[in-house]
Amino acid sequence: MYIKNKTINLKYIEIIIYFIIWLSVFTLPYFIHRENYIVDWEKVIIEWLRLFAYLTIFILNVYLLIPKYLFNKNYKLYISLSILTIIFVLSSSIALQKFLKPSNTLSMPPMEIGPGMPPMELGNNMPAPMGYRAPKAPMEKSLFMIIVDNLIIAFLVFAAGTTIKLMTRWLNEEEKRKDVEKEQLKTELALLRHQVSPHFFMNTLNNIHALIDINSDTAKDAVIRLSTLMRYLLYETSHGQTSLQKEIDFIESYIILMQLRFSKKVKITLDIQKKLPAIQIPPMLFITFIENAFKHGVSYQNESFVIFKLQLIDNQIICKIKNSKNKQVENYNKSYSGIGLTNIRKSLNLLFENDYYLNITENEKEFEVDLKIPIYNNNISS
Numbered sequence: 604m605y606i607k608n609k610t611i612n613l614k615y616i617e618i619i620i621y622f623i624i625w626l627s628v629f630t631l632p633y634f635i636h637r638e639n640y641i642v643d644w645e646k647v648i649i650e651w652l653r654l655f656a657y658l659t660i661f662i663l664n665v666y667l668l669i670p671k672y673l674f675n676k677n678y679k680l681y682i683s684l685s686i687l688t689i690i691f692v693l694s695s696s697i698a699l700q701k702f703l704k705p706s707n708t709l710s711m712p713p714m715e716i717g718p719g720m721p722p723m724e725l726g727n728n729m730p731a732p733m734g735y736r737a738p739k740a741p742m743e744k745s746l747f748m749i750i751v752d753n754l755i756i757a758f759l760v761f762a763a764g765t766t767i768k769l770m771t772r773w774l775n776e777e778e779k780r781k782d783v784e785k786e787q788l789k790t791e792l793a794l795l796r797h798q799v800s801p802h803f804f805m806n807t808l809n810n811i812h813a814l815i816d817i818n819s820d821t822a823k824d825a826v827i828r829l830s831t832l833m834r835y836l837l838y839e840t841s842h843g844q845t846s847l848q849k850e851i852d853f854i855e856s857y858i859i860l861m862q863l864r865f866s867k868k869v870k871i872t873l874d875i876q877k878k879l880p881a882i883q884i885p886p887m888l889f890i891t892f893i894e895n896a897f898k899h900g901v902s903y904q905n906e907s908f909v910i911f912k913l914q915l916i917d918n919q920i921i922c923k924i925k926n927s928k929n930k931q932v933e934n935y936n937k938s939y940s941g942i943g944l945t946n947i948r949k950s951l952n953l954l955f956e957n958d959y960y961l962n963i964t965e966n967e968k969e970f971e972v973d974l975k976i977p978i979y980n981n982n983i984s985s
Contacts, residue, residue: 656695928970
């Protein structure tokens with residue numbers, strides 16, 4: 604429905620543009636054939652007839668020939684009918700102009716016969732006064748030149764109409780393509796919000812099962828945190844907006860549950876600004892980076908680390924995620940396989956367009972993600 608309404612709006616805009624252009628064109632003869640506030644309406648009407656022929660050609664081309672034949676790739680029929688349309692409309696217009704054109708018969712000027720006497724009109728058959736030279740009749744274009752001039756202008760009008768229509772169609776298709784792409788990105792974003800690996804839940808349940816006999820209190824806490832994660836994924840992410848505090852609670856629960864899987868050799872640091880404001884953000888913004896940090900940066904045998912830092916500065920949320928690199932470099936280079944770094948950027952583009960900053964750096968020992976996203980005023984809850 605949204606795409607359809609957008610197409611209708613573009614059609615209305617196109618019609619308005621055509622109306623303004625042709626209204627301007629039809630106004631010109633009125634000003635050209637006006638002297639001393641007197642309008643030569645005969646000449647204006649003749650010009651309007653000529654322009655009406657071009658307008659007819661333009662309308663037939665834009666609203667009949669192009670949609671029915673050119674857009675359906677019936678090029679031969681389009682060219683043939685275009686030529687026939689131009690010939691028929693122009694021939695009718697030229698014939699009508701010739702019929703309505705005023706005669707340019709020259710008459711003798713009035714002769715002054717004396718002071719106080721009105722000038723005497725001289726008939727065309729009367730001899731001209733001494734020394735009078737009749738003015739030369741203005742040279743008229745030959746029929747051939749009239750046809751050539753009209754054909755040139757008609758083809759230019761035809762070409763202009765075709766160009767405008769093709770550009771309008773291209774813009775319309777481009778808008779549709781962008782809308783479809785946005786819908787696809789929204790679907791990808793919805794999948795991204797449910798990206799938390801099923802293996803994580805399976806491993807967490809196994810860890811909880813093992814903890815039940817060892818430390819029942821820790822197991823109970825793990826079950827509560829796991830239910831918090833599930834509730835967040837099922838309900839909070841479906842609204843498109845969540846509070847920053849809930850997002851942080853989700854991340855903390857995720858990291859604490861991940862700690863159940865690793866030994867004390869894995870150092871996990873959470874550096875989150877205290878007293879976070881009650882702002883709304885899109886959910887699941889950081890979990891992909893965190894999950895990849897654990898998945899590809901933590902070693903069960905060697906000492907490793909994951910650092911998550913979040914703070915608000917100058918109306919921006921600044922998030923930094925740093926983790927160690929294990930020795931499996933080849934696997935690490937595929938750290939964004941699956942959803943891929945491209946999809947992450949697409950999701951951020953969909954959410955923030957050019958208002959965000961994402962920089963990913965790595966060396967032999969560390970991998971770091973630096974993400975900055977804006978806090979929009981309309982997302983700040985009262």
